[in-house]
Amino acid sequence: MKKLRLKVKSSFINKYKSGYPLISSDSVHKLPAMEEGTVLELVDERNQFLGRGYYGVQNKGRGWILTKNPQVEIDQSLFENKISNAAEQRKNLFAAEDTTAFRLFNGEGDGVGGMTIDYYDGFYCISWYSEGIYRYKDMIVQALLKIVDVRGIYEKKRFASKGTYIEDDDFVTGERAQFPIIVKENGIHYPVYLNEGAMVGVFLDQRHVRKTIRDKYAAGRTVLNTFSYTGAFSAAAALGGAIKTTSVDLANRSKSKTIEMFSVNGIDHEPQDIIVEDVFNYFKYAVRKQLKFDMVILDPPSFARSKKHTFSAAKDYTALLEEAITITEKGGIIVASSNCSTFNMKKFKGFIKKAFEQTGDQYKIVEEFSLPEDFKTIKEYPEGDYLKVVFIKKA
Structure with a gap:
């Protein structure tokens, strides 16, 4: 691979010395045009070695440092x-x-x-x-x-x-x-397809959350799983003794995928509700019909667009939560989850506080989760620790 030396701006030097891994266009003096994969050597103003990595354009930056040891080549x-x-x-x-x-x-x-x-x-x-x-x-x-x-x-x-x-x-x-x-995860079965595009059927970062729903919260409850995808949370809830699950997702394939999810776990899907609809429309329907649930699971994508709605977690999560609070029974549980990396847990809890202020309800946070141990992160790059899950009890 070709090699290129880049001078780091003085304001970024200490950051890189402490182990920050992302190379961005604003961290170096000049980023010339180059081939993807080019080996980059980062140096300070005195040409002292800071790190070696590669050039690769992705939404987060322009490449990553792979070693801080000048003796180690990228091989x-x-x-x-x-x-x-x-x-x-x-x-x-x-x-x-x-x-x-x-x-x-x-x-x-x-x-x-x-x-x-x-x-x-x-x-x-x-x-x-x-x-x-x-x-x-x-x-x-x-x-x-x-x-x-x-x-x-x-x-x-x-x-x-x-x-x-x-x-x-x-x-x-x-x-x-x-x-x-x-595959199995804490004894729950998941059908996985590695040949059907970017999404394979289960999000592995929610392992502890699914186990917690099954083992501690599902028994005897009616459960609404929104943005349900393949119904993984619904299956976990049903295995945990939920009275009934309702899975709502806009994607047409979600119905057959959710039926498959139930069947590989030996659950009869007939008593369960599987609804293909825009979640926002479903909330309005639930309010009209005065439906209430003992548990509502909210795990929206960071960004989603349907014919009538555009959802951005950073802007719209509070409003989404307000809708969920309205259809949650008193004493019920809301599982609020976000994988958006642009805000942290503290800000996420701010969304929760604001939503409950708007509806006038009281709440208590009973559990919280971030990424499981196999989704390893480093403190020098907090953006990598993106998952925030909060179990909220509506008082």
């Missing part, structure tokens, strides 16, 4: 070391009998920003977030094959010019899986 052995460390830290998960899906490698948290690797019962799925890191694909795939036992590898290219997903075969090497792969 096969670097990726082997990083993947080996990551696998070692997850050996408990590899050994767990009731869990066969988790994140093996979490981007900058494990030392290589711009890519993640997820494990699904012997199959691996690598997500590439820039063309820059994709240039190192062969090295990374070879490193993975060397470090762990691999049945097959799939990939997700998430770096098209419009920031959308690049559709192609997704299969990389090894054996092709028979889909769905039925």
